[in-house]
Every structure is written in structure tokens, then in C-alpha cells.
Amino acid sequence: MATTDELVTMARDAAHRAHAPYSQFRVGCAVESVDGRIATGANMENACYRLGLCAEQSALTTAQHVFGLAQVARVAVAGGPWRDGAITGIDAITPCGGCRQAIFEAAALSGRDIEIICAGASGDAYEITTISALLPAAFGPAAHG
Numbered sequence: 001m002a003t004t005d006e007l008v009t010m011a012r013d014a015a016h017r018a019h020a021p022y023s024q025f026r027v028g029c030a031v032e033s034v035d036g037r038i039a040t041g042a043n044m045e046n047a048c049y050r051l052g053l054c055a056e057q058s059a060l061t062t063a064q065h066v067f068g069l070a071q072v073a074r075v076a077v078a079g080g081p082w083r084d085g086a087i088t089g090i091d092a093i094t095p096c097g098g099c100r101q102a103i104f105e106a107a108a109l110s111g112r113d114i115e116i117i118c119a120g121a122s123g124d125a126y127e128i129t130t131i132s133a134l135l136p137a138a139f140g141p142a143a144h145g
């Protein structure tokens with residue numbers, strides 16, 4: 001298993017591979033499985049703005065292919081504004097509402113809560129929380145019977 005610092009570093013590295021020419025806001029995500037496997041992703045924007053994809057959903061797609069959503073244990077997200085050739089900002093960023101729903105899908109499949117580590121582009125002011133705290137009373141697969 002990666003340490004929290006290592007998982008955040010992987011998310012920060014992934015942010016450097018974002019395609020974010022419109023927002024100039026680069027986000028990376030590292031998803032760790034229960035047995036320590038890692039899947040990463042970054043935000044992927046498009047000239048047709050509404051087609052943009054968040055880092056978390058990009059990483060979760062890879063996670064499904066690498067080890068399966070039901071094996072997701074932890075998610076680290078990190079990033080910030082791109083300025084003068086670097087990703088900047090020390091304030092922790094958190095998953096958007098849509099990504100919280102996507103992370104919840106993995107939690108619902110496994111029946112376990114998922115730890116979420118939120119970080120900025122640099123610094124060690126992480127916010128560590130869970131999907132159940134970020135998305136209470138979530139709508140999930142159980143609604144489909």
C-alpha cells in the first residue's frame with residue numbers, strides 16, 4: 001500500500017498529464033485498490049466544453065479496467081491553476097458533485113466506504129475524508145433493485 005504522501009504525489013504527477021487548455025485548471029487523481037494497485041487519470045477537456053472529463057472519472061475508468069471498481073479503497077485528488085508553466089496552489093481541492101457520485105458507485109459495489117485524500121498542487125495541507133461524508137444520502141445502485 002502506498003503512503004498518503006505517495007498517493008498524493010501520484011495524483012500530482014497525473015495532473016501534469018491533464019489536457020486543460022480552456023480552464024487552465026489541472027487536476028490529477030490516483031485510485032488505490034485494497035491490495036495496493038494504482039490507477040491514475042487527469043482531467044481531459046474538449047473544445048466542445050460539455051464533453052470534458054474530470055480527473056476522478058478518468059482514473060475510475062482506468063481502475064475498472066485494471067482491478068475493478070469493487071476493489072477501490074482510496075482516492076487521492078490534487079491540482080490547481082496552471083500559471084507560468086506550473087500547477088499552483090496549496091489549497092486542497094475536492095471532487096465535484098458528479099465525481100462524488102462516480103466514487104460512490106465504487107463504494108456501493110464493494111459495500112465499503114472509500115477514503116478520499118484532497119490536496120493542492122503542493123504543500124502537505126491534505127484534507128482526508130470519506131465518500132460517505134462528502135455525499136450523504138447518496139443515490140446508488142440499490143435504487144435499481
Ligand SMILES: [Zn+2]
Nearest residue numbers: 054096098099
Ligand atoms: Zn468532477
